[in-house]
Amino acid sequence: MSPLAPWQQRILDAALASLAEGRLGHALLFTGAPRMGKLEVAQVLVRRLLCATPGADGLACGRCRGCELAAAGTHPDFRNVSFIPVEKGDKLRSEIIVDQMRELGPWFALTPQMGGAQVALISPAHALNLNAANALLKTLEEPATNRYLILVTDRPGRLPATIRSRCQRLEFRPPARDEAVAWLRARGHADAVLGPALDAARGHPGLAEDWLANGGLALRREVQADLNALATGRQSPVPLAQRWLGDEQAELRLRFAAELVLDGISQRLAAGPASGLTLPADFQKLSTWFDGVNRAREQLAVPVLRHDLALAGLLLEWRSMFSEPAMQGARR
Ligand SMILES: [Zn+2]
Structure with a gap:
């Protein structure tokens, strides 16, 4: 042990x-x-x-x-x-x-x-x-x-x-940052990657290590790129929904999608550096979308539902948040 x-x-x-x-x-x-x-x-x-x-x-x-x-x-x-x-x-x-x-x-x-x-x-x-x-x-x-x-x-x-x-x-509870960093270092993870992993895992060292070992961080970046591409019309909702649900990583993708939106909102509220994810300023719509993604996550466990339709609907909503004229001025 x-x-x-x-x-x-x-x-x-x-x-x-x-x-x-x-x-x-x-x-x-x-x-x-x-x-x-x-x-x-x-x-x-x-x-x-x-x-x-x-x-x-x-x-x-x-x-x-x-x-x-x-x-x-x-x-x-x-x-x-x-x-x-x-x-x-x-x-x-x-x-x-x-x-x-x-x-x-x-x-x-x-x-x-x-x-x-x-x-x-x-x-x-x-x-x-x-x-x-x-x-x-x-x-x-x-x-x-x-x-x-x-x-x-x-x-x-x-x-x-x-x-x-x-x-x-x-x-x-998640330990103090220093303790989590020291533990991840001791398990052979480089500083350059363990910091972002801990951030993504909200300070949970075990989760950060799991993502470092199993490509979770790369998947998170992929989800971010997909959402950006969807917002700018370079991705379409239906094929993207099918791809997101196409393997056993579906739940993790939806988790990352929800968390990226949450991070983007808090960063915007704090007027900090951009997250790499461009968000519209309509927090009401974003929070509704966040709730929708979390619901979709929970429903993944229910086999009879058409998850692809539900997710395609959410992704369509995501794209429309960026294409409404009132939003476009708020994109920066
Ligand atoms: Zn004994």
Whole structure:
């Protein structure tokens, strides 16, 4: 396992300190943006909770029977709750269902087989459907000694407030810029590229690294060029919509399109340097467009919709924002 990043280590240290002082909640909610390392930290904590003889550093010893079983994925007092396969076929469900939660209550009522803690890790917790969330609530209402429920999600707002309010929250926030820069440098990224990547990722180092490694920044520049070309009539909405949706990068393109508009608006409001994306000054229309792109992003998950038509409509709106006479004077 690679060492934890400083912002991950801080959260782990806080959780271990709470545990040592007997203040660790029986229900924990790990939240924060994707790629902040929530699951990694949760797993380190799970291994500590399952260890019979933790070290002086407060971590799992790595040698006891509990640690061996945890490493093998066969610890009887641990449940990993995530997506299970659909009834027919080998595809995974897209939500966590009530049966998975109903099993947890009676399981938590058993005496732990290894005599230590019992731990259930639910990830991604926002995938709990309504019935599953209600069933989980019942388990949360009956806290017991040495039983831990760990929920991991980057969308805590999708969990019922009744669940959130019963959890101790561990929130992963983007670190200070210096720390993010140092971490990316240490992972071999040059200053010339890591700065723009961190800006694009709004300070989230894990996301910046992902984009550096997988061509995300190049895709962002491509989206910017496409929007510029559309505005000046060098691109047409329909083929562009088809191209944007043509591969598995569709969601990321729409994310970048929305963020470029947002960046352009804030830069214009701050009268800072141009973003490379020429925007009309009609903020009302731009914000409507921003909302539309975000809606289109969410709807990508719904297979039956004609995403190409919806997106072509949005791109047409984009072009028309630049061709209206009232706008043209405001282009500079
Ligand atoms: Zn151990």
